[in-house]
Every structure is written in structure tokens, then in C-alpha cells.
Amino acid sequence: MADDDHSPPRKRHRTAIQHDNDSRKPRRRLAHRDYTVAWVCALPIELAAAKAMLDDIHESFSGGQVVASNINRSFTCITIGLMVGIGGGVPTKLDIRLGDVVVSNQVIQYDYGKTVQDGRFHRTSNPVRTPQAIMTAVAQLRAQHEVEPTKMPSFLLNVLACHPFMRPFAFPASAEDGLFQSTFEHDPTVESCDFCDPFMIQSRPPRQMNDPKIHYGVVASSNQVIRHARTRDTAAEADDVLCFEVEAAGLMDHFPCLVIRGICDYSDSHKSKEWQRYAAATAAAYTKELLSVIHKPQIESTCIAEDGKTSKPRCSVLGYLADPIIDEFSHQSKPSPLNGKQREELMDSLRFRQLDSRQLTIRNAHSRTCDWLLRKAEYLDWLDDDKREMHHGFLWVKGKPGAGKSTLMKFILRHAQRTMKNRSVISFFFNARGDDLEKSTLGMYRSLLVQLLEHLPALQCVFDSLRLSDTSSLRQYQWGIEVLRDLFEKAVQSLGDHPILCFIDALDEHLGEFAVSQRVWFHVCFSSRHYPHITMKSVVELVLEGQHGHSQGMTQYINSELQIGQSNLATEIRIELLRKASGVFMWIVLVVELLNKEYDSGRLHALKRRLQEIPEDLHALCHDILAWGDHDKDELLLCIQWTLFARRPLHPRELYFAILSGVTDTWELRDHMEPSTEDMGRFILNSSKGLAETTKSSSPTVQFIHETFSNAPPFKSLLASPEDDFPFLNYAVFNVLYHADKAAEHGASQKEFLRKFSVERWAKLRNYFEENEAHHYAPNTRLRYILAEANASNLIEIDPQGLSCIEMKDERYGCPLLAAVTSRNAEALEAFRRAFVMSLPPDNLIAREYGHGSVSKDHLLQLPAQFSAKNREVVSCFGELGDAGLLALAIEAGNLKCDIKDERGITPLAWAAKGGFEDAIKALLATGRVNPDSRDAHGNTPLLWAARGGYVSVVDLLLQTGRVNPDSRERSSNCSLRQAGLMLMQEIQKAGHRYLGLLTAMAFKSPSCFSIPTLSILCQKTYTAEQHCRTHGAHQ
Missing domain, CATH: 1.25.40 (Serine Threonine Protein Phosphatase 5, Tetratricopeptide repeat)
Incomplete structure (x- = not known):
């Protein structure tokens, strides 16, 4: 709010709480000393209500750029502080209802004190009174309300008229305002109050109007949410408390302020989430009315400006989103908020090394070949929020493999980052040949979430909803898709009116993961091939093939890069080249390089014939490139083999020595031990005939220039046969079992390999390369345990150790079977199931019934993210897993105790009941050795x-x-x-x-x-x- 903010009123949504004496002077950028009133919020919904209620938003100082307790250090002229938001009401003779507003005359810290005789709690904190300067303005407003009604209802109506997306902030007519008797507690196992006893609701006379009432009195603040009616009533009786909340006590010592709370519940166990947004709006409406009666002389003071001179501050409002922000969905049941260090550790756990390597590796668009998209109607409609109903924020770029989708996506991403400074831009480029996180939905959510939270640090409060019981190792937190999806959704829903642009490349099979709320400005542009087909209700589609601008871009590339002169023959070749490309830009790039080489050799007469011989299919073109010429065939073969068949992308140095080890003897190899990065890059480019390249990232790897070549039939016909050598030792150690398992899968016997395999030597080498000591193996670790963690199912069936998979020993997860469960390795579990069946007599009933089942990978992935097999027995874990077949077979084959309790006293039957696994319960009951009425440690x-x-x-x-x-x-x-x-x-x-x-x-x-x-x-x-x-x- 500024007295000399002289911008004329706007026809659309107005932007200032303007005084009548505003003149028409040009606006200057406000400095820190211009702000005299601080409006502090703790929840996204509170900030949204405040922004909607205020008319002018100065973005430079909103969003939590300073810590609330240090406001006066940064904004030296702040004299009035307003803590505005929602709280829990205390029903008294004042008849407080949901949606009413409580204004503090003093604040007490309710839970600060000591326990005295008889276990009673005695509060020792002293009340903190609201500063007199603010109370003078409050008194003026109270006097005004004695003469005329409050303006709050009109302010609320104006917000809804100017902000249609804020309809949830209106009075919740369909929600009930039920005050239950203090002795009647809500059933914690039932989500809503629909089945709470209606006879327990206190009878109160109905109000004639729904307009909120204003109450003035004591506000109690504590470090934990009060959700207990009898505790609430005790406080009300002792200190005349009208409202409970959780932020003010920590702020008042450093920053005395007026606390204004919209009542969203009654501080009892009964939830009233439907009232939270309306309560935030009523509190903001009262605050706006209070500001309208604050006069400039009341808050003027002499301040020291940055230049050392004294100046008179203007009456301006600093809107501030406090830290920590509280999750809007858990105000009444929120866990303890995480501190800044804990949140940063979780941010570190989201990041991964190759997070942006795919985007960096994609070649920049050739000059002016992608500019056409910026003028396309589909692209402009996508950015136009007035047309949101037709696209719901989605732009879908479709095209053939190699058409140039990724290059186009990188172009518009960089354009948005460069030109749309008022919007946060996040992105993810799928990399099918990258690490697991580079090519999975899990990696996408981790990348997008960490980018979003880096752009808007205030949203890191969503971490508080994780309800972490152990915060000692947050950097190693194991993320699950469901948890990430939930956090990302909460963060997006908390955006308010802050615009986000999201770009996702190669989203061929992951689109169903996104759903965008109509109340936020969140726009997604994604690219994919035409197949598999994805169905969407509302989306703007743009198909590259047939786009005039796309064809023009390819023409520009040909004219610029095809160096064959300007003869009539050259013109014919250019026209034919564009026709044969059929909209596939990658085909153009490769063929232009081939034709340039032909022209450089002086074979101008053969260019047209060469072009006719080149196949139009990209896969066939790959075969043509491989077959063309006979230089360094062995190097080409090894380069393609390793790039195609390696379990993970190889680093340039690894691939360099892997190739040389196959074409050079050991003594000659020693002369090449210290090649430069440039030497290795040129070698790989030459060996692959330009089909492979080094990625641009902090940890570069080698990949094909396009994913299409990873599935090219000419490549698939090549057989890998790696050889171990020192520079290649890391890869060999970590992947020898993977390759042996794959070999066994295709019929190559691995019995001799397993017989000679030295666990002790292998474990020593692996531990040397493994940085995480928790993943180290002891020299006496069983081979079957290692195979279980490696998911080497084919080797498990060869390993002669029989039913030792359920024998508990001093290994990380106790036994191989539990190692497979914890690692979510379905193939290994299936191998153990077959081993159980083979160990039982052919006529065994259990073997007959469950001998033909299978283990579901999806079922394993549905286990809780924090599932642990440590200090638990096999049957207990399988009870939680709920796989009836494995459970019954393990009990039968191993003669296991099936009613054993874990450290929390929970039996396998209780675990199965907790998960609703009916078949597993039947299997346990059928043994006749379980107590169906057993109690755990909590009864x-x-x-x-x-x-x-x-x-x-x-x-x-x-x-x-x-x-x-x-x-x-x-x-x-x-x-x-x-x-x-x-x-x-x-x-x-x-x-x-x-x-x-x-x-x-x-x-x-x-x-x-x-x-x-x-x-x-x-x-x-x-x-x-x-x-x-x-x-x-x-x-x-």
C-alpha cells in the first residue's frame, strides 16, 4: 500500500489499495525503506488470499526472500506487523463460528511452562501485548463498526469477481458448521465426520446471515497443533483464549505484530478442511479493512536510508510468505516442520548426476530452422491463458523418429528461459540410453520436483508432509513414484498465480502421470512419436510432418550445409533430398554428410546416383553407413557393440580402452594409457562413423546421436563379447553377473562360471569401487544372496545351494529371499518360488496349488517406500508383501514358524490383514498354526x-x-x-x-x-x- 502510488485505475483487476489523495505521478521502483507495514503469512492459501485482497503486488519483495524474524534488518522502516491466516477457534459465550475472525489484543505461548505436583502443567510464559500503534488503528476500526457495517463481505465478493479461479475461497454453503461436545472424539480411522454421531453436535441458534463476525481477545500460540477439545476448554477457562494457532509465538519476540486469524475449525479432533480457504479469505478481508483506516501520520517515523540520509517512509505493505510455510492440506494434522538443513538434504537426495545431460547433448537448432514455431497459432494459443479451456495447459508436439522433435523442444525451452523472465521454466528430456533415472518416470518426477522447488524455495514446505520418523540420513532417502507424484501435485497446487512452463521431451509412455488443476497457471509442452497412441481430452496438437515451417527449416539446412555448388544438378539433388526425407530431419543431417564426402572426393557425377541408392528409411540408412567403406571395420564393430550392449552408458575413457583392448595387444596398449579428452573424442567419432557422440555433462558418457539407432536391426545383429582389462575394471566388476545371467538366459551354460566364481575376490573389488559402505559385501557372503540382490534369476536356478535362500545369516537383509523382496526383484523371487516347488514331493498339495503362479513386479513396486526386511523373519515380510503362493511355499518347504511376531509385535497374519490380502490370510489360516486374535504392542x-x-x-x-x-x-x-x-x-x-x-x-x-x-x-x-x-x- 503506497500513498504516492499514482497509477490510474485499471479496467481489469485493480492493483492498489489506493487513497483518495492519489495523484498521477509516474511510478518508481520501491526500495526497502518504502515499506512500513509487513503482512506475514504462513500458508500458500493465506498468501493467495492476501494477494487477491491487495490491489498491487510488488513481486520483488514477496515470496519469502527474508526470514520473518529478521524483517526489521532488511526493511528498516517497518513499524506495523500483521500475522494473517487461519486458526482454530475456541467456542465461548462469544459464539465463535467457522469463518469468523479473531483479532489479538495479546498473545500467549500456551505450551511454554513446567510440570508441577500431581502432573499438572503450569504455564510460565508471559502474555505479549500487541503494539499500541497497531491497537490504535484497531480501536478506530472497532468504533467505525459501531456506526456502519464491516466492508468484509463486499471485499470477499470483489475477490471472487476479479479472480474466478478462487471460487473455493467463497463461503462453503455445502459444508456443515458442527460443534461437537467436548467429550466426543472423532474416530481416527474414519476420514470424514459423515458418520460421527449427529446427536453429539451442540445445539446453537442459526445466524440470520452468513457474514463473518469479528472477535477481539487472547490468541494462544504453541509449537504443536491443538486438536483436543478438553485441552481447548481448559485453556479457554484459564486464560480467556479465543483462538489457537502455531506461528505467532515464535515471531512476537523478534517482530511484535497483530495476529488476525480466520477460524477454520474448533481445535478439536473433528476435521473441517472445507472451511480453510474461506477462513483465509475472511482474515485477509479484515486486514484490508484495517489498512484502510491506518493513516500516514500513525506510522511515519524517521528512518536511516541506504545512503545514510534521513527520509520519511511511505505507507507501503510488504507482503511476505513466512518460512516455514505450512502445507495447506494439513493445517490441523501437520507433522513437525523440517528445518532448512533437513530440506536441503532432501533436495540433494532428489538430484542425480545426469539430470540434464540429455538436454545438453542435443545439438542446438541450426540457424533459423525452428523460428517458425514461435509464430504458429497452436503455440500462441497454448501460451494464451484465455484459451485454457481448449487445451487445459497442454501442447503436444508429435513427429516421426528423427523428425527433430528434441531439437525443437530444446529451442523453445531456451527461448522461454531467455524471454519469459516472469515465469519459472522446468524441463525433463527422457534419455532411453541413459541411466535408469534418465529414462524413467521416477527420474522425471525427481528432476521436475527439484527444479520447481529450486525456482520457488517457499514450496519446499511440501517435504513436511512426508512425516519422516528418521531424519538422520535424508540424503539417502529412497524416493517412490507415488510419494514424488503426491509432492509434485501439492507443490503445483500451491503455486497460486505464479506461472510455470514445463517442457518434457520424448514422453512416449508417461503422459498419464500429469493432471493440472484449473486454479493454477501450469502449462506443459511435451513431445512424442505418433505411437504408442495416447488419448487426451483437451490438448493442442502440433504434428511436425507437413508443417510448412518445418519443411522450410530443412530447406535452410540443406542450402547452408550441402556444399555441392549451385549447378542445375545441385538444385535437382537438393529438391530430391528434401522429398526423400519425408520430414525426418535426422535423415537430412546424415545424408548431407555422406554427399559432402562424395563431393569432396571429386565424384560430382556420382552424386545423383548415390542419392538414389540411399534408402529413405532411417534404419536402412544406418545399415548403409555401416557398410560404406572398409576402413577400421574391427574398431567400428567394437564401438557399436559396446555402445549398444553395455548395461549402462560407458564413459569415453572406458569405451576408448574397451575398443583398443580388442584390436591392440597389451604391450601396445600401454602406449595409449594417457590420451587427452580431445584424442578420445576424435577416436570415438571416427570409430563409430559419426553415429556415436560424447554427451555434454559433468560426467560425460557415449551414446548414439539418436535413440533410433539403439533399436536399428543392423546393430541388433552384433554380438557382444567383452574382455576385462584394468581401465575397464569398474564396469566388469559391477556387471559381470548381469552379462552371465543374460548369457544363461539365451542358453549358454554358466555352471563352470559359477563353479570358478570367487565371491571373496569379487567382493573385495566391488567394495573398492562402491562408495556407500552400507552396500559392501563381507568375504563370506553367500553367492545366492549376491545373485538375489543382482536379480540374476537364471544364475539362481543354476546355483546348487538349494533352500538356503530362507536361512538367516549375518547379511544385510538376513537371507537371499528377503534381499530379493527388499530390492523389488520379481525375477529372483520367481526363481526362488520354482526352487521351493522342486524341493517338495510331486504330490504335495501346496506345491500343486501354488506351483504355477508368478510374482508380479507391479505388486512389489506397491510396497511402501520405507519397507524394510531388517530384523524380521521371512514369513513376516511375506505377510506384508501379500503373495499367498510364496508365503505358503516358504512355510511348507522351510517348515517355518508362521505366527512369529516382529519387533513391534505384529504377526504375519496381522500384516496380511493390514494390507487386505485375503489369499495370504487364507494360506496362513490353513496352516492351523496362527492365532487370528493376536495383539501387537499397541493392542x-x-x-x-x-x-x-x-x-x-x-x-x-x-x-x-x-x-x-x-x-x-x-x-x-x-x-x-x-x-x-x-x-x-x-x-x-x-x-x-x-x-x-x-x-x-x-x-x-x-x-x-x-x-x-x-x-x-x-x-x-x-x-x-x-x-x-x-x-x-x-x-x-
Whole structure:
């Protein structure tokens, strides 16, 4: 807010809280000393409400560029601080409702004190009063409201009119404002309050209007969210508290301020997320009205300017997003926020070495060959937010392999980075020949998320939602796709009006991972081949083939790079060259090089014939290049073999010596031990006939100039036969088992290899190269354990160690079987399954029933990201995995204890019930050696786990044993059967009468588990569902 901000009013959304005495002087850039009022927010939704309420946003000082406690150091003339956001209300005689606003006259730190006699907590913190200068303005506004109504409703309506995407910030008419009795706690196993007992809601007279009320009093701040009604009431009685929140106490000591909170819940266990955005808006509306009554003389003070002179500050508002920002979806159930060091460690864990190598390696567009796209209607429509309904933020660039999609994507990416300074630009270029992270959805999410959080550090608060129990080794955090997708979605949803451009190259099979909210400016441009086909509802498509600009770009390249003179023959060749290319730019590049070589040899007369001989297909052209000439055939063969068949991309030095080791004797090789980087680059370029190149990254590797050549039939016919030598030792050690396993897969016997394989020597070499000591192998590590971690399933079947895969020893995961599970190695698990079957008699019932199953890779990937097999038995892990076949076979073949408890007291049956794995439960129950009603360390039973998860069939299966206690309660007194009943109510609503019989049986078995109100509602809903089935002809 600025008194001498003299910009004229705009017809579209206005940009200033302007005073009536504004004149029309030209605006200058505001300096730090111009700001006298600080508006501090802690949540993205709070900042969004503030920006929408204020009329002028000075981007240079928003977004958390200073720490809240150090505001006065950077902005020396700040005299008024406003902490604005949402909080939990305390129902008192003032009749506080959701959406009301509480304004502080003092702040107390509720949880600062000591425990005294009888275990009572005694608060020792002193109240911090709001500065008098601010309270003077508050008093003026309160007096004004005695004469005329508040302007808050009109401010709220104006926000919705100017910002259509902020409809979620309107009054939530469909949400209930229910205040439950203090003694009635929400069932933690049920997400919403739909099934909370309605008779427990306190009766309050309805208000005539929905406009928010304003309350003035004590605000309590603490280091943890208060979600306990009786604790809330105790505080209200002792200190007359009207509101609880979690930010102000840490700020008041360094930066005294007025706390303004919109009430979004009642500080109890019942969630009211639907009210959070509206509460943020009402708090912002009050703040705007308060600022309108603050007069310049109230806050003017003499300040020392940067040049050392005294100056009078203007009345300007510094909008600030506090650090830490709190996740907008977990205000009432948020975990402890991570500190800056912990967040940076998680950022490091997201990064990987080759994060941008593919983009750097793609050749820059030839001069003016891609400019045409910047003028295309499809591209301009994609950038036009007014046309968002037609494309939902997606631009899809399609083209044949080699058409030039990646070059075009790099061109528009660099153009956006260079010209669109007001937008954050992120990108990912898939690299099919790169490391696993370079070519996977996992790598894409890691790359995009770390870029987004680097551009907007305030969004790093999304890490807080991970609820990490162990923060000692965050740099080694193991990311899963689901976790990354969730964090990325939360970060995008928190963008507000900050625009993001995202470019993704070669997204042939990963498009379904993206869904963009209509409330954020997040635009994605991606490229792919025409197949496999991807279906999208709304997207702007641009097909390269047939684009006039694309053809012009190829013509420009030919005219510039094909050095064959300007004769009539040369003109004919250029025209024919463009025709045969069929829109494939890579074909043009390769053929131009071939024709230039032909012309340089003086064979002008043979150019036309040579062009006619060149095939139009890119794969066939690759074969033609390989066959042309006979220079250094052995080097060419080895270069193509290693580039194509190596398990990972080789570094230039590795490939250099791998090739030389096949064409040079050992003594001659020693003369080449210190080649320069340039020497190796030229050697590789010459050996590959220009089909391979060195990537441009901090750790360069060698790859084909285009992914198409990785699948070219001429290459696939080459057989790899690597030889070990010192410069190649690292690759050989890490991949010898991979190549041996592949050889066994194709019929080459590896029995002699395994017989001679020295685990001790191999482990010593591998440990030398392995930086992470946790992954080191002991000299006595079993070969089968190593094969399990390597997923060498073909070698596992050859290894003669039998059922030692379930024998626990002092190895990282205890035994080979658990090593395969933890590593998510489905092929190794399948090999162990076959070993179990072979160890059992042919007529064994378990072998017959489960001998023909298979292990699902997808099933393994669905295990929790933090799944661990450490200090656990085989059966316990397989209970959590839920694979009935492996579980039954392991128990039968190894004669294992199937009711053993882990360190938390959880049995395999409880793990299976927790995951809803019905077949695994049947397999365990069939042994007759499990207790279906066993309790873990917290008193949970399998029935309770199944009820919590909503697994109806598992609940039914456990009840049918007749050996579980339906009245069993955990330590928090939540009855298993009651949870199952509440869950069944939801199922009945969805599926009618299907579970009516089971529900009735449960109610008869233990009616005490259901309160009278709950039973009445339950019966009413059951009757309604049954009537619905009859009406629509459902079979009884």
C-alpha cells in the first residue's frame, strides 16, 4: 500500500489499495525503506488470499526472500506487523463460528511452562501485548463498526469477481458448521465426520446471515497443533483464549505484530478442511479493512536510508510468505516442520548426476530452422491463458523418429528461459540410453520436483508432509513414484498465480502421470512419436510432418550445409533430398554428410546416383553407413557393440580402452594409457562413423546421436563379447553377473562360471569401487544372496545351494529371499518360488496349488517406500508383501514358524490383514498354526487392522473362524467391530444389500459396539439401500 502510488485505475483487476489523495505521478521502483507495514503469512492459501485482497503486488519483495524474524534488518522502516491466516477457534459465550475472525489484543505461548505436583502443567510464559500503534488503528476500526457495517463481505465478493479461479475461497454453503461436545472424539480411522454421531453436535441458534463476525481477545500460540477439545476448554477457562494457532509465538519476540486469524475449525479432533480457504479469505478481508483506516501520520517515523540520509517512509505493505510455510492440506494434522538443513538434504537426495545431460547433448537448432514455431497459432494459443479451456495447459508436439522433435523442444525451452523472465521454466528430456533415472518416470518426477522447488524455495514446505520418523540420513532417502507424484501435485497446487512452463521431451509412455488443476497457471509442452497412441481430452496438437515451417527449416539446412555448388544438378539433388526425407530431419543431417564426402572426393557425377541408392528409411540408412567403406571395420564393430550392449552408458575413457583392448595387444596398449579428452573424442567419432557422440555433462558418457539407432536391426545383429582389462575394471566388476545371467538366459551354460566364481575376490573389488559402505559385501557372503540382490534369476536356478535362500545369516537383509523382496526383484523371487516347488514331493498339495503362479513386479513396486526386511523373519515380510503362493511355499518347504511376531509385535497374519490380502490370510489360516486374535504392542488385532483398512471380505473371513473377539478394543478404546460396522455402512451406501447379512450378524454378535443413534442411522441407511435395490430390480 503506497500513498504516492499514482497509477490510474485499471479496467481489469485493480492493483492498489489506493487513497483518495492519489495523484498521477509516474511510478518508481520501491526500495526497502518504502515499506512500513509487513503482512506475514504462513500458508500458500493465506498468501493467495492476501494477494487477491491487495490491489498491487510488488513481486520483488514477496515470496519469502527474508526470514520473518529478521524483517526489521532488511526493511528498516517497518513499524506495523500483521500475522494473517487461519486458526482454530475456541467456542465461548462469544459464539465463535467457522469463518469468523479473531483479532489479538495479546498473545500467549500456551505450551511454554513446567510440570508441577500431581502432573499438572503450569504455564510460565508471559502474555505479549500487541503494539499500541497497531491497537490504535484497531480501536478506530472497532468504533467505525459501531456506526456502519464491516466492508468484509463486499471485499470477499470483489475477490471472487476479479479472480474466478478462487471460487473455493467463497463461503462453503455445502459444508456443515458442527460443534461437537467436548467429550466426543472423532474416530481416527474414519476420514470424514459423515458418520460421527449427529446427536453429539451442540445445539446453537442459526445466524440470520452468513457474514463473518469479528472477535477481539487472547490468541494462544504453541509449537504443536491443538486438536483436543478438553485441552481447548481448559485453556479457554484459564486464560480467556479465543483462538489457537502455531506461528505467532515464535515471531512476537523478534517482530511484535497483530495476529488476525480466520477460524477454520474448533481445535478439536473433528476435521473441517472445507472451511480453510474461506477462513483465509475472511482474515485477509479484515486486514484490508484495517489498512484502510491506518493513516500516514500513525506510522511515519524517521528512518536511516541506504545512503545514510534521513527520509520519511511511505505507507507501503510488504507482503511476505513466512518460512516455514505450512502445507495447506494439513493445517490441523501437520507433522513437525523440517528445518532448512533437513530440506536441503532432501533436495540433494532428489538430484542425480545426469539430470540434464540429455538436454545438453542435443545439438542446438541450426540457424533459423525452428523460428517458425514461435509464430504458429497452436503455440500462441497454448501460451494464451484465455484459451485454457481448449487445451487445459497442454501442447503436444508429435513427429516421426528423427523428425527433430528434441531439437525443437530444446529451442523453445531456451527461448522461454531467455524471454519469459516472469515465469519459472522446468524441463525433463527422457534419455532411453541413459541411466535408469534418465529414462524413467521416477527420474522425471525427481528432476521436475527439484527444479520447481529450486525456482520457488517457499514450496519446499511440501517435504513436511512426508512425516519422516528418521531424519538422520535424508540424503539417502529412497524416493517412490507415488510419494514424488503426491509432492509434485501439492507443490503445483500451491503455486497460486505464479506461472510455470514445463517442457518434457520424448514422453512416449508417461503422459498419464500429469493432471493440472484449473486454479493454477501450469502449462506443459511435451513431445512424442505418433505411437504408442495416447488419448487426451483437451490438448493442442502440433504434428511436425507437413508443417510448412518445418519443411522450410530443412530447406535452410540443406542450402547452408550441402556444399555441392549451385549447378542445375545441385538444385535437382537438393529438391530430391528434401522429398526423400519425408520430414525426418535426422535423415537430412546424415545424408548431407555422406554427399559432402562424395563431393569432396571429386565424384560430382556420382552424386545423383548415390542419392538414389540411399534408402529413405532411417534404419536402412544406418545399415548403409555401416557398410560404406572398409576402413577400421574391427574398431567400428567394437564401438557399436559396446555402445549398444553395455548395461549402462560407458564413459569415453572406458569405451576408448574397451575398443583398443580388442584390436591392440597389451604391450601396445600401454602406449595409449594417457590420451587427452580431445584424442578420445576424435577416436570415438571416427570409430563409430559419426553415429556415436560424447554427451555434454559433468560426467560425460557415449551414446548414439539418436535413440533410433539403439533399436536399428543392423546393430541388433552384433554380438557382444567383452574382455576385462584394468581401465575397464569398474564396469566388469559391477556387471559381470548381469552379462552371465543374460548369457544363461539365451542358453549358454554358466555352471563352470559359477563353479570358478570367487565371491571373496569379487567382493573385495566391488567394495573398492562402491562408495556407500552400507552396500559392501563381507568375504563370506553367500553367492545366492549376491545373485538375489543382482536379480540374476537364471544364475539362481543354476546355483546348487538349494533352500538356503530362507536361512538367516549375518547379511544385510538376513537371507537371499528377503534381499530379493527388499530390492523389488520379481525375477529372483520367481526363481526362488520354482526352487521351493522342486524341493517338495510331486504330490504335495501346496506345491500343486501354488506351483504355477508368478510374482508380479507391479505388486512389489506397491510396497511402501520405507519397507524394510531388517530384523524380521521371512514369513513376516511375506505377510506384508501379500503373495499367498510364496508365503505358503516358504512355510511348507522351510517348515517355518508362521505366527512369529516382529519387533513391534505384529504377526504375519496381522500384516496380511493390514494390507487386505485375503489369499495370504487364507494360506496362513490353513496352516492351523496362527492365532487370528493376536495383539501387537499397541493392542491392535488383525480384525482391527482389517476394519481400519475397510477390507470387508477380510473382516468376514476373520469372523468366520469363530476365534476372534468382536468386542476387542485397542488401547484408545476404538472397537474393532464398530469400525467394521461404520465401514460397512459406507459399503451399503455404495452397493445396496450385498453386506446386509454380514452387518446384521455383526450387530447381533456385539450390539454394544454400536451406540443407539449409530444403530438407528445404520438401520435407516440399510433399509433405504435395500428399498433402492428392490425398486431397481436388484436380485435378492
